[in-house]
Amino acid sequence: MTFKFIEIENQGAVRRIWLNRPEKRNAQSQELLQELDDAFVAADRDPEIRAVILAGRGAHFSAGHDLDQAPRFVAGSIEDHYDYEARFYIEYCLRIWDLRKPVIAQVQGAAVAGGFMIANVCDLIIAAEDAYFADPVVQTMASAATEILSHPYTMGLRRAKQFLYLGEKMGAEEAYRIGMVNRVVPTEALADEAMAMAQRISMGSPFAMQLLKRSLNRSADMQGFRNAVQAHFDTHMFGHTTEGFRALIADGMKTALAKNKSVA
Ligand code: ZN
Numbered sequence: 001m002t003f004k005f006i007e008i009e010n011q012g013a014v015r016r017i018w019l020n021r022p023e024k025r026n027a028q029s030q031e032l033l034q035e036l037d038d039a040f041v042a043a044d045r046d047p048e049i050r051a052v053i054l055a056g057r058g059a060h061f062s063a064g065h066d067l068d069q070a071p072r073f074v075a076g077s078i079e080d081h082y083d084y085e086a087r088f089y090i091e092y093c094l095r096i097w098d099l100r101k102p103v104i105a106q107v108q109g110a111a112v113a114g115g116f117m118i119a120n121v122c123d124l125i126i127a128a129e130d131a132y133f134a135d136p137v138v139q140t141m142a143s144a145a146t147e148i149l150s151h152p153y154t155m156g157l158r159r160a161k162q163f164l165y166l167g168e169k170m171g172a173e174e175a176y177r178i179g180m181v182n183r184v185v186p187t188e189a190l191a192d193e194a195m196a197m198a199q200r201i202s203m204g205s206p207f208a209m210q211l212l213k214r215s216l217n218r219s220a221d222m223q224g225f226r227n228a229v230q231a232h233f234d235t236h237m238f239g240h241t242t243e244g245f246r247a248l249i250a251d252g253m254k255t256a257l258a259k260n261k262s263v264a
Contacts, residue, residue, distance in 0.1 A: 001039070003020075005019070005029065005035050006036055007020040014051050015052050016195070017054055019054075019062055028062060028114050029069055033088045062110070089233075096122060101206075102209060106190060108130060108187055124197070126197060127172040127175060128184070128190040129186055131184075138167060140256050144239045145164050155180045
């Protein structure tokens with residue numbers, strides 16, 4: 001498999017998938033997301049791989065969806081737009097959540113909006129000291145949060161409301177303090193520490209690890225995770241039909257992009 005926007009690194013039973021579009025702060029284009037999903041499917045099926053790391057090349061993990069492409073997808077019918085987001089955003093994110101093997105997000109710099117979304121569906125997050133997280137789209141995009149509303153499950157309901165209503169940045173230390181991030185390490189040590197964590201996971205019985213992940217995720221499902229996420233997706237898509245959102249698109253996303261720069 002050859003990739004243009006991601007890069008694959010194997011070390012023993014660990015596969016690290018690098019988002020490799022650093023000149024665009026690893027913005028998630030349709031092409032990048034397709035490659036990423038193909039890579040996750042391949043990692044899941046590869047019997048040699050026991051743990052996966054999702055990382056980003058350059059100064060930032062990911063600044064989110066590639067907003068340069070947004071007008072392309074919303075210019076079409078509501079039906080096409082729904083299908084696009086259902087596949088590239090929710091289905092591909094749930095693939096990471098449902099992957100049989102543990103997935104670690106290795107985050108430095110920005111993990112904003114769609115960038116936060118793919119980090120937050122990973123099993124664990126290891127962050128560099130300079131990492132920050134934000135989902136500011138109610139402020140910047142007239143949207144009801146990003147497509148996957150996993151926030152209440154990883155940061156608690158009260159904090160999720162603050163994070164989303166204010167669209168504020170949360171630094172690595174704060175994310176660690178509230179339990180959303182597992183570890184914070186010096187930026188220069190991030191890649192090695194993430195690999196050490198993944199290697200440790202890979203030493204466990206792979207089948208037992210698979211069962212353990214399934215049980216832990218089912219405990220979230222029993223608290224409503226999957227239904228809540230699916231329900232939010234429909235609500236989110238309804239938001240894309242509103243005058244407020246359409247006005248942003250008609251404006252060529254200029255207002256949204258300018259507001260986004262203040263966060264990402
Ligand atoms: Zn959307």
